[in-house]
Amino acid sequence: MFLYWEHIWIVGLALLIASVIGVPLGIYITGHDQVATRVLNSATVLMTIPSIALFGLMLPILALFNMGLGKVPAVIALVLYSQLPIIRNTYTAIKNVPPELVDAAKGMGMDRWKLLREVEIPLAIPVIIAGLRTAAVMNIGIAAIAVYIGSGGLGVYIEQGIARVYPEMILSGAILVSLLAIIVDGLMALLERMATPAGIKLQRTLAR
Amino acid sequence: MTGLLIKIYRFLLIVIILVAGVAIERTGLVELLSDPYERQVIVELFWQHLYIVLVSISIATIAGLTVGIVFTRQRFRKYAGVCMYIVGLGQTIPSLAVLALAMSFLGIGLKPAIFALTIYSVLPVARNTLAGITAVPAELIEAGKGMGMPPLRILLEVELPNAMKVILVGFRVALVINIGTAALSYLIGAGGLGDLIFTGISLMQTEKLLAGAIPITLLALVADFLCELLSVALVSKGLRLSD
Numbered sequence: 001m002f003l004y005w006e007h008i009w010i011v012g013l014a015l016l017i018a019s020v021i022g023v024p025l026g027i028y029i030t031g032h033d034q035v036a037t038r039v040l041n042s043a044t045v046l047m048t049i050p051s052i053a054l055f056g057l058m059l060p061i062l063a064l065f066n067m068g069l070g071k072v073p074a075v076i077a078l079v080l081y082s083q084l085p086i087i088r089n090t091y092t093a094i095k096n097v098p099p100e101l102v103d104a105a106k107g108m109g110m111d112r113w114k115l116l117r118e119v120e121i122p123l124a125i126p127v128i129i130a131g132l133r134t135a136a137v138m139n140i141g142i143a144a145i146a147v148y149i150g151s152g153g154l155g156v157y158i159e160q161g162i163a164r165v166y167p168e169m170i171l172s173g174a175i176l177v178s179l180l181a182i183i184v185d186g187l188m189a190l191l192e193r194m195a196t197p198a199g200i201k202l203q204r205t206l207a208r
Numbered sequence: 209m210t211g212l213l214i215k216i217y218r219f220l221l222i223v224i225i226l227v228a229g230v231a232i233e234r235t236g237l238v239e240l241l242s243d244p245y246e247r248q249v250i251v252e253l254f255w256q257h258l259y260i261v262l263v264s265i266s267i268a269t270i271a272g273l274t275v276g277i278v279f280t281r282q283r284f285r286k287y288a289g290v291c292m293y294i295v296g297l298g299q300t301i302p303s304l305a306v307l308a309l310a311m312s313f314l315g316i317g318l319k320p321a322i323f324a325l326t327i328y329s330v331l332p333v334a335r336n337t338l339a340g341i342t343a344v345p346a347e348l349i350e351a352g353k354g355m356g357m358p359p360l361r362i363l364l365e366v367e368l369p370n371a372m373k374v375i376l377v378g379f380r381v382a383l384v385i386n387i388g389t390a391a392l393s394y395l396i397g398a399g400g401l402g403d404l405i406f407t408g409i410s411l412m413q414t415e416k417l418l419a420g421a422i423p424i425t426l427l428a429l430v431a432d433f434l435c436e437l438l439s440v441a442l443v444s445k446g447l448r449l450s451d
Contacts, residue, residue, distance in 0.1 A: 032213070034214060035213050035214065035217075038214065038217055044432075045429065048384050048428050048429055048432045049388075049425045049428060049429075050384075050387055050388025050389075050391055050424050050425065050428050051388055052388065052391045052392060052402060052405055052421075052424075053388070053391060053405065053420070053421040053422075053424040053425045053428075054421075054425075055405075055409075056405045056408065056409070056417045056418065056420060056421030057418070057421045057422070057425065059409065059414070059417060060231065060414040060417070060418065061231070063414070069409075137300050140300075140302065141300070141301075141302030141303060141304075142302075144302040144304045144305065145302070145303070145304050145392065148406065148409060149409060155304065158304055158305060158308045161308060161312075162308050162311065162395055162396065165311075165312075167312030170305075170308040170309060170311070170312050171309065171312065173305065173308070174301065174302070174305030174306075174308060174309055177301075177302050177305055178300055178301040178302070178305065181300035181301070181302070182297065182300050185300060
């Protein structure tokens with residue numbers, strides 16, 4: 001049970017930090033196309049780096065601050081991996097806000113900040129949460145690997161199970177991690193539905 | 209403002225490369241690489257890694273395409289949703305767990321690793337093949353039928369070329385995940401570059417760790433780039449134009 005909370009804690013913390021960095025960055029780059037391609041490309045490259053290799057690459061760097069092993073590198077790696085889905089979804093969501101709505105808001109005399117807060121973000125929020133959902137499910141899997149750099153979490157069962165060739169232990173670890181991923185996926189889907197503004201929901205039902 | 213940001217970005221990239229270079233020299237990676245015996249070991253592990261990846265990805269691509277194509281045929285179409293759901297569920301299972309489970313059934317060595325990687329890479333390929341073929345506009349298929357094409361020719365000349373872009377994205381995801389997960393296959397005794405990483409972590413030998421981590425990263429990046437080239441070569445001109 002303790003390992004369960006540890007796992008959730010690592011993933012949750014990473015997700016929180018990642019969204020604090022990713023969402024503003026995603027909003028910022030909607031206005032700057034050149035920066036946008038670079039940011040998105042960098043995030044893609046980060047995503048391409050295999051997780052265990054990323055842990056390996058970070059280890060000597062963080063070892064300088066005496067934090068090479070443990071939870072810190074795990075959380076940093078998870079934050080880096082979450083950037084691509086979060087930034088990309090925020091970016092596309094805000095880009096896809098119908099231009100006539102933006103024009104209407106401008107016509108009503110909204111400034112940039114108000115436009116963002118009252119028109120763009122409410123319309124984009126379901127897609128942004130979908131990005132968070134992808135990131136969360138992915139992170140739960142990667143956090144299981146992070147056990148090899150000593151972060152703890154449910155990966156411990158799998159690691160110990162492999163080391164002792166004890167299939168029941170591996171199985172319980174694997175099932176618990178998968179279950180966690182599926183539950184989180186479901187919860188985020190619910191959140192996604194809740195965050196969709198009533199007007200958009202109505203529009204969708206009418207379209208059907 | 210934007211110009212300045214891009215300049216800062218370029219500057220940061222150069223600084224990162226320089227710092228990384230100095231750091232690598234200091235950890236003794238260069239020294240490790242100049243030792244002929246160690247170099248031979250690394251090269252051997254690299255080929256082993258590549259072998260695992262290539263075998264599993266080729267089987268997975270064939271299997272994934274087959275699943276995707278079968279479930280989009282008229283007769284099985286009603287099961288496509290169920291298949292999609294199962295595949296989505298499968299993707300939430302962490303890669304480490306899949307490897308560990310394969311080990312508990314098949315024992316240790318190369319075979320369970322390739323088996324696990326194959327299973328794990330089938331999912332994105334199958335999912336994207338399904339999604340890609342389902343998204344082909346119905347009027348195109350109608351047009352094909354109207355021209356008197358038999359179902360096989362519709363598949364080969366209408367459905368697959370139109371879905372190719374999405375399928376290749378799936379292939380790319382599968383390949384990159386596969387390369388990363390193959391590093392974990394050391395844990396179930398299949399060797400590969402993960403050997404160096406895990407040994408490096410447990411012995412705190414940074415040079416060994418980097419000798420494993422850097423080639424894997426490069427391998428993944430190169431594979432990603434090759435997939436991009438492949439999509440330029442395979443996606444038909446008309447579709448690329450419409451983007």
